[in-house]
Amino acid sequence: MKLYDYVLSGNCYKIRLFAALLGIPYETVAVDLYPGKEQTRPAFLRLNPAGTLPVLQDGDLTLTDSSAILTYLARRHDPTGQWCPQDPELLAQLVGWLSFADDLTRTSGAARLHAIFKKPIDSVAAQKGAHALLRRLELHLCDQEFDDSSFLLGKAPTIADIACFPYVALAPDGGVELDGYAAVQRWIYAIRKLDGFLPMPGIHPLHEHPDKPLPEGLNARLEA
Amino acid sequence: MTQQSPSPTAKPSSSWIPVALSAGFRPGSNIRVFADGNDIALWSSFSGKLSAWVNRCPHRGMRLSHGFVRGEMLACIYHGWHFAQDANCKYIPAHPELVPGEMICAQAHHAHEQDGLLWVSCAEEEPDAPARLPGFGVRSLLIDAPRPVLAGVLEVTHEAQGRWELTLADQPVILGVQDWPEGRTGVHLLTKEAVSAETKKMLSRELEAMRRTCEAIAPVSASASASVPSGPSSRSGDAA
């Protein structure tokens, strides 16, 4: 299985993160999205006429949409069905969140590309759009907490969480701060705390894990 | 609670300001809050002890709210300096053998947990605890409108120490009110009695309806809203 990848892309990170959580082996091909704009060149366009990343190749299958890839990986590699539930109600909600994730890409993701690479877009509108989505996410996550659930669809994470996570956690890169979104911050923590979690630039590994000890030298000093 | 005197740069405050709900502020949490215009790192140790510090590492000025909690200490994300409850630096990773003196420290404000709320005071002397008013936390919300607009929209029956008592959708509730920079307001909604999840969901939506009303009256400009928390950058604002 081969992932055409750009390390700073939140959409590519969705696939890397999910593969890490499930322990799925794959190889990566780094695509020079920036500064090279390799996705606009003929060789890449033959692979994906849409000129977008990520692209996943598995045998003869080529998938070019992060939500499609997440769905495929979940159905193929997660026999428990936890990550992509088939219950009609849950599945419908899941599809809704996958769409929400694309809205996040168009707002938070666009604001980030503007802030980092000066992509010429209306940055203020993108930031405003991102805040509108974060408010909706906050409302939903509060509801979930009232029902003792930490994730978008319940007590267990699904690909809905994976799809929405990157451009929420990376929002500060684009000047969209998360202060004041208490439930969103708790949800980010819950995802970072998952076994096998993989960080990306802009999203720290879980330094604050309760099981992580203090540095050895400091411990010795405190006990002395 | 910490004994350090507050930052000399802090604007003085007379009393406690509610900055977050206790519910959901798990051990190991570390968030950025504002009180009296001061940028603050509010964190909880893994045994549950609460601290509120000037949001600035004394080493190289990194915001401590980006740091991480280890056991009973807060570490700065930049160089990993570890600070204990008393705000003193206990460990400088670049020099593992060094035992820092007690003047190498973060600057502490006062932090207090009571009645379902987390409180911060930037006063020199720790003020008396807020009057008792037990509450059950529902949710917090940031409103792009200043406090007087809220006061105009809501029918507040009683007001004491940063808390408003009122009726929301027939429920007697408490609203902790906190000023944010750039004319915004943080509110923390609590019920006076334990209520069902369904009631909480209903109140959560009522609170959002109230926010829409307030923001329709006094919208904060989009650019201000987007850039608010990027922090102080002016020369004068940074002077000690």
Add this chain to the structure above:
Amino acid sequence: MINEIALNDWYPVAMASELKPGCRLNRVLMEREIQISNDGDKTHAFEGSRVLPLQIRYDHVWTSLGAPARPLFEIPEGEQDGRRLVACGRVHVRCSPLRAVENFLDIAHFPYVHTGILGAEDHPEVERYDVEIDDEKDEVWARQVKFFQPQAAKSAEGGIMADYMYRVPAPTTSILYKTCPARVGEWDIITLFVQPVSETTCDVWPWMALYDDETPFNDLVQFQQTIFMQDRSILENQIPALLPLDPKMETPTRADLTSIAYRRWLKRRRMFYGAQTIAA
């Protein structure tokens, strides 16, 4: 206020590879709008109708708003045969251009900001190293810098004690000389060219000159972008936004020697653009 010193220096404003015939690039240099254009065989830089000095070196376009007081610094190693030259594009950061350079000179943050790549939490110690302000060359140098690194470069496997040298040939440029995994005895060169957009914002242009024939080009670029994007959230959250030239509010230790020498040098040569010059 833009001081003369800042005005008269050279700054990077584009990658040479961006200069397609007929192109016109709009850039902001120290709060002023400038244009870079290519008419087919020559590249020009303008501020309005005023022609600005221009040169193309190290895969980047350099210009100045004033009359450059000295020629652009030399990086002789960057012109050696057999090196791969890698321009990594630009990253915009909401921080002082001087803070971007200072952070690049710092090794003590590797275990926490570049965890598992340039540093590891169980190897945080910074050993003694040498720092010198070379008055003759008007440069800052740090030598004999050693640090444990789990993955020092894209081509490195397993942890090593990496040897570093740092050189600051201009206030907004830092050059890192680093153990070359592929060729013993040689140094890989990683630079940070910084374009001051304002006193509190900048565009950073990383550039590398490496002995590495194996790693795919795209992997090299993305390794460097990974590292810098890990730094970016730090840089945007340091207070004050301007780099303090009086460390009264800070607590430098021996590990910060390069940073302090850099600030001392800035102060001495009166380069105050992006610096906090009031006493803290």
Add this chain to the structure above:
Amino acid sequence: MSFAKIEFYGTFDTRHFCDWIGHRAHKLGLTGRIEAASSERITLYVQGQEELLNAMEVACSLGPIDADVSHTNLVFIDPADASDWPNRFQIDVGPEVLADRR
């Protein structure tokens, strides 16, 4: 506990720099004394943990905004030669320095 003599050379407002040094010594928890000889040289006798003495030299090498420190020199001193060092920080500014200031 280590003992050191640290010298600062350069151009500075000596009184201001001495106050600054006193502030830094307090922050680092060091004790000792300053002998300010002139507006071009300050000598510091200081005791504390070795790494804090290094930190003292580093911070003061930049110093206050109006100081231009050209170079510094730190020499560790045998503890036996430092038995009579003061246990708090003292600043001795010679009359010639005060004259400088006027």
